[in-house]
Amino acid sequence: MLEQWYTGVVTKIVNETYNTRRFWIHIPEKEAFHFKAGQFVTLDLPIHEKKNKRWRSYSIASHPNGSSDIELVIVLLDGGAGTTYIFNEIKEGSELILRGPLGNFILPETMDRDIFLICTGTGIAPFRSMAKFLHKNQIAHPNIHLIYGSRYEKDILYKDEMRALAAEMPGFHYHPTLSREDSPDWTGHRGYVHNVYEDLLSDRRPAHFFLCGWKVMIDEAKQRIQAMGYDRHDIHLELYG
Incomplete structure (x- = not known):
């Protein structure tokens, strides 16, 4: 059975970075838009x-809270027909046709070992949820362990929120890493996400891996994680682009 399409109304738009926007969408047909953290929606754009x-x-970047509102975080892609339309045409009050929730990229029912959430760019959305x-x-x-890769500090999404969450949520560790930042003010990790999880897992303890982002990062992470001795069934992915 195909999921039903709904009409959502954009209630708020915030520029998160120079090329990324957060969109809050209200779905009036639903008293509550039920979804599992990690799932996505599909937009039908003209x-x-x-x-x-x-x-x-x-x-979906927001967490399930029983309301009929969701948040999406979208990066403008050079030459991307979809994001060009969204950034140029969608304003507060605009309508968007959407369906969902979709996808099986969700937390394991039995959380019996450390969980590594590895992402780049807007791939942080399901992990924030x-x-x-x-x-x-x-x-x-x-x-x-949330391991977040960006090029520069100005690209980091939800930075203050994730730092605050790491400070108040026991057992939640936030590891942003920057591949091109040359400012001496940045005291965090430098380089790609792979070095971070390899260092954290030098003891090869049991773990679940969730990967979300661009194909190049995901392909390399799959290869490296299996080279560390983990089973491919320990790895869950959501591909972007």
């Missing part, structure tokens, strides 16, 4: 005659 060329999927859901509902969990 950018092509063919249906499947109009569809763009985005992870997961972390906030666990925290708000006081759900017991193992150590969770």
Whole structure:
């Protein structure tokens, strides 16, 4: 059965970085828009005659809270028909056609070992949803390591929020790493995400891996994690682009 399409109304737009925006969408047809942390919605944008060329999927960045509002975080892609339309045409009060929730990129039912959430760019969206859901509902969990890769400090999404969450949520560890930042003011990790999880897992303890972001990062992470001795079934992915 195909999921139903709904009409959402954009209630708020905030520029998160120079090329990334947060969109809050209210779905008036639903008293509550129920989803699991990590799932996504598909938008039907008026950018092509063919249906499947109009569809763009985005992870829900907000956590399930029983309301009929969700948040998406979207980066403007050079030459991307979907994001160009969204950035140029969508204003507060605009309508968006969407369906969902979709996807099986969700936390394991049994959280019996450390969880590594590894992402780049807007790939942080499902992990923000997961972390906030666990925290708000006081759900017991193992150590969770959010490893977030960006080029520069100005690119980091939800930086202050994630730092605050790491300070108040026991067992939640935030590891941003920057591949091109040359400012001496940056005292955090430098380089790519791979070095960070390899260092953290030098003891090869049991772990679940969740990867979200661009294909190049995910392909390399899959290869490196398996080279460390982990089983491919320990690795869960959500591909962007």
